Amino acid sequence: SQTIHQWPATLVQPVGSPLSLECTVEGTSNPNLYWYRQAAGRGLQLLFYSVGIGQISSEVPQNLSASRPQDRQFILSSKKLLLSDSGFYLCAWSGGSLADTQYFGPGTRLTVL
Amino acid sequence: AQSVTQLDSHVSVSEGTPVLLRCNYSSSYSPSLFWYVQHPNKGLQLLLKYTSAATLVKGINGFEAEFKKSETSFHLTKPSAHMSDAAEYFCVVSDEGGNQFYFGTGTSLTVIP
Numbered sequence: 007s008q009t010i011h012q013w014p015a016t017l018v019q020p021v022g023s024p025l026s027l028e029c030t031v032e033g034t035s036n037p038n039l040y041w042y043r044q045a046a047g048r049g050l051q052l053l054f055y056s057v058g059i060g061q062i063s064s065e066v067p068q069n070l071s072a073s074r075p076q077d078r079q080f081i082l083s084s085k086k087l088l089l090s091d092s093g094f095y096l097c098a099w100s101g102g103s104l105a106d107t108q109y110f111g112p113g114t115r116l117t118v119l
Numbered sequence: 120a121q122s123v124t125q126l127d128s129h130v131s132v133s134e135g136t137p138v139l140l141r142c143n144y145s146s147s148y149s150p151s152l153f154w155y156v157q158h159p160n161k162g163l164q165l166l167l168k169y170t171s172a173a174t175l176v177k178g179i180n181g182f183e184a185e186f187k188k189s190e191t192s193f194h195l196t197k198p199s200a201h202m203s204d205a206a207e208y209f210c211v212v213s214d215e216g217g218n219q220f221y222f223g224t225g226t227s228l229t230v231i232p
Binding site for chain 1: 165
C-alpha cells in the first residue's frame with residue numbers, strides 16, 4: 007500500500023532563517039506531488055505541484071521554492087522566512103490519471119517568530 | 120474552469136441529528152468530486168469520491184453524498200451526527216486530466232452534546 011511521510015511535524019523558526027520541509031511517498035511510482043499551505047482557520051492554498059522529476063509548477067508568487075530531486079521526494083524550501091510563512095503545510099500525492107484521488111500527508115506546523 | 124463553493128462556513132448540529140454540508144461545483148466537463156475531512160492539526164482524510172458511476176456515493180464513517188448534475192451539487196450527508204464528526208470538511212473537484220484539484224473554503228462542523 008502507499009504511504010506518504012512528512013517531516014518535521016512541527017517547526018519554530020526565526021524570521022530570516024532558511025526552511026526545508028521534506029515529503030516522501032512509498033508504494034507508488036511517478037506520482038503527482040503537491041505542496042499546500044493552510045493558514046489558521048482558512049482553506050488550502052496550492053503552492054506547487056509536480057508531475058515528474060525536475061518538473062515544478064508554481065501557483066502563487068512567494069519566497070518559497072520546491073524541488074523534486076527523486077521520483078518520490080518533494081522538498082519545500084525558503085532562503086529567508088517571513089512572518090507570513092507561518093501555517094500548516096501539507097504534502098499530497100495522486101496517481102495523475104483521470105478521476106484519481108489525492109492523498110495527504112500528516113502536515114507540518116510551521117511557526118515563524 | 121473548475122471550482123467549488125461550500126455554502127456554509129460553519130454548521131452546528133446536535134449529536135444524533137442529521138448532518139448536511141452543502142457543496143456546489145462548476146465544471147466544463149463531467150467532474151470528479153471528493154469530500155475530505157480534517158481534524159485539528161491533522162492531514163486531510165478522504166471521505167468519499169464521485170467518478171461518474173452511481174450518483175449516490177457512500178463513504179467512510181456513515182457519510183454519503185449525492186451527485187446532482189441538474190443542480191450542480193454534491194452535498195454531504197450523515198443520518199446521525201457523532202461527537203467525533205466535529206472537524207473541517209472540504210469539497211474538492213479535479214481538473215479534466217486529474218492533475219489539479221480545486222478546494223472549497225471548507226465547512227467547520229460542530230457537534231453539540
